Amino acid sequence: MLRQAILGLAAMVAATAAGPVMAQEPIRIGEINSYSGMAAFTVPYRQGWTLALEEVNAAGGVLGRKLEVVARDDGGKPEDAVRLAAELVANEKVAVLAGTFFSHIGLAVSDYARQHKVLFLGSEPLTDALTWSKGHRYAFRLRPSTYMQAAMLAEEAAKLPARRWATVAPNYEYGQSAVAAFKQLLLAKRPDVEFVSEQWPAQGKIDAGATAQAVALSRPDAIFNVTFGPDLGRFVREGNTRGLFRNRAVVSLLTGEPEYLDPLKDETPEGWIVTGYPWESIDTPEHKTFRDAYRARFNDYPRLGSVVGYGMIKSIAAAIAKAGSTDTEKLVDAMRGLTIPSPFGPMEYRAIDHQSTLGAYVGRTTVRDGKGIMVEWRYADGAKYLPDDATVRKLRPQE
């Protein structure tokens, strides 16, 4: 038996150690995501980066070499993500690490990137820590952070007459920092506002009826919601049944993203102020081009994940082209201040904190033809919702 084990071990070692032979190889991007755990996001995300990859390669690739993505499933575990990062760097010889969905996994891979001096582009994780308190030279982020999206909503919330606010947020870092940022920004604009109730359902396990009741007990004028996914569906349904949202303004993070809005169908609440992605009604030329290409390729409409996956590849391709090399230090320098077009318009990776200025759409929800959509939306450019440079320098450890 041990002989078998040794043979197996030797085979395993041989398989992992042999590695690829280098010969005018494609440039590889190591992509880590929660493919099996967050399929609702990762399926459109994968299609998004596939589309971008095909576009880049059809145009001759970068530096005369083709781009290639090596994707790995972290199974929702940060420790596995770190191991896969090592695998991608050591075995697949990737030039760049990218991806991740959950904030803590993004932070874990980012810390690996810092330690091993590899460029990491966090495409989806929202935590402010990624670019601020735990920010470093080798980590960049594509999506607007929790703070930025909370700031977009706080701006709208301040315009409402509501004075008594209740919050409902999943009880982990994302929910907590979203509520903290929203509170701080709203109170700065409206000192007369008070927060009368805070609900912290466990992520994925909301006791929706009890939570809706508990919010109602405090008789708020308005509600700030941070729950998403299955929790959101349950909360909306219970709230609708119990009349929780009647005559109450609701401001809700991420709810306008097709990933979370579509499952609500005709139960989509009317008039919530949300951040999201109204893919069907954005008719700017750059978005039309993207949407048409996506539809032609996949016979499906884009979700926000598609835009993120698409932007991730385009960002890395642009950075490699600008650096003229796949050397990490040169890539990092190229990424700082890199400006690229995106389906939402031009965006820039800020040199000061490595956060992109990609924005989000802020609008209201409504039901049309039995489906939830966003109306009366506007594009909130990410650059306008970040703190001033002095504050950012205080938030981010300086190199």
Place this chain on the structure above:
Amino acid sequence: MDSLIGTLRLLAEEPSFAVAQALTGLAGASSLFLVSAGLTIVFGVTRVVNFAHGSFFMVGAYVAVSAITLVGFWPGMLVAALAVGALGVAVEVGILRRIYRAPELFQLLATFGLVLVIQDATLWLWGPEDRMGPRAPGLRGAVDVLGQPVPLYDLFLIAVGPLVLALLWLVFRRTRWGVLVRAATADREMTAALGVDQKRLFTGVFALGALLAGLGGALQVPREAANLHMDLNVIAEAFVVVVVGGMGSIVGAYLAAVLIGVVHAFGVLLFPKLTLVLVFLIMAAVLVVRPAGLLGEAPVPAGGGHGTGEPPLRPASPLLKLAGAALLVLLALLPLATEGYALVLMVDVLALALFAASLHFLMGVGGMISFGHAAYFGIGAYGAALAAKYLAAPMELALAFAPLAAAVAGLAFGWLCGRASGVYLAMLSLAFAQIAWSVAVQWLEVTGGDNGILGLWPSPWAAGPGAYYYLTLGLTTAGLLAIRWLAHTPFGQSLRAGRDSPRRAEALGMSVGARQWAAVAVAGAFAGLAGGLFAYAKGSVFPSFLAISRSVDGLVMVLLGGVQSLTGPIVGAIAYIGLADQLVRGVEYWRLVLGATIILLAVAFRGGLAGIAIRRAGAP
């Protein structure tokens, strides 16, 4: 505190609100009861702890969403329940029937494989998006109860719970089949001796359990979208209900479901940040006071837990020693062959082999099943991380701190549940691990919450992949040899005596309890060391180090390797991590393949991988 007082004042002003909240809790209790009833019936008769019960619940919800569009709402519910019942029959006949005679944890292993298979099968069949079903026709709105809106569907659910309870009671008290099932619950062997066809009985019971889970899932459709996380979300709570109620007791399950449901509803109101931990605190409290649960009967002192008549432990044969030395040499030479990923992967394998071996010491040698062994692994990792973060301890000191912290946790746990044994002990260990996990997630200021503690990289001398690999290899080899040595000492032998025959051991003047207590601390310390090594390999610690899935990983590795053999956990760790690593990187539906492999191993090789070798070698 202020918000707690504020909420209490609001409640005092509006007592009707408390009534509404209690009704909400009761509605939740009903759905919980349906799932738990099936689980407890199946356990009572077949002694199978069915990890896949939550998967049946999830499949019930998905089938219902699809069936409703075809045949309408109420028939759709029925179709879903029956379909899942049929799935239960298939699982029982196809898999479980083949392994009832295997060590009882093997069924657990098989059902865990099933969880993985069903997860990917559901993803493949229904796609990744959440499936929102319609509301129940006629029960869409809410009614006024003392001025508070209460959903009609909640009232319906509140009625369903007792109704199903009454039906089950009738079936078990008034039908011949029910009487036979109860007889089998009380004494399986005697029932069989009296000529009752066990196979059919077990199939029927399993189908009923699955049907109830499917019905529970279907009835959940108007409350939440069917999604791929339902299985694991519901299984942990269902375990709690079954254990608090007393395993095998249906009425107990109902009482426990009501207790948990109502506590949940008011917990949301009064301690909104503690919702994760509240349920497990209740479970721990109930089990410490009543070790067999509310209505459970005191468990009969178990024989072996994994088969009796096992030969005594013998020192390693010369062949095994030679093979072990050869493996060690091979491992020591590995960095000469590669600098790359193989070393990173082997660090994981080694640390987890030590983790699995410590669990095996507890289970195999001590006869104490643990569903929460990750607690020690995680506490070790957090111990090291906190020492590094707050005491600025260098890696060497932090690594020494890891087993210490875990051993202290082991002492505390052993003290708390000195009276429990068997499955109850396993469940208490699960509760303990969940409490530790909740603390890691929710004590943001100290543990960093979900984002964990970062920047935990080795000291410069051990920073290279080769150097850290040697450090891990040295420490795990020492740990593994120490565990092996301990099993052969008088302490290990008397621990085995306490496992196989507690009464005789006591009669001989050994304090079984004290030995088991020490064993928990020792196993904890080794798991803690493994956790510390793992943490420095990853550069960070996260609550997932203490999560249920990590405990399950440990169980799978031990069972794959074989419970009877001291070499088992090492082989199991190599096989499991290696297989998972290859699959994750190469196969899209890797959980399906992994799950199917685990089921196959559980069905085909009851002695685990190490058992195959033993059989080949001709030894018993």
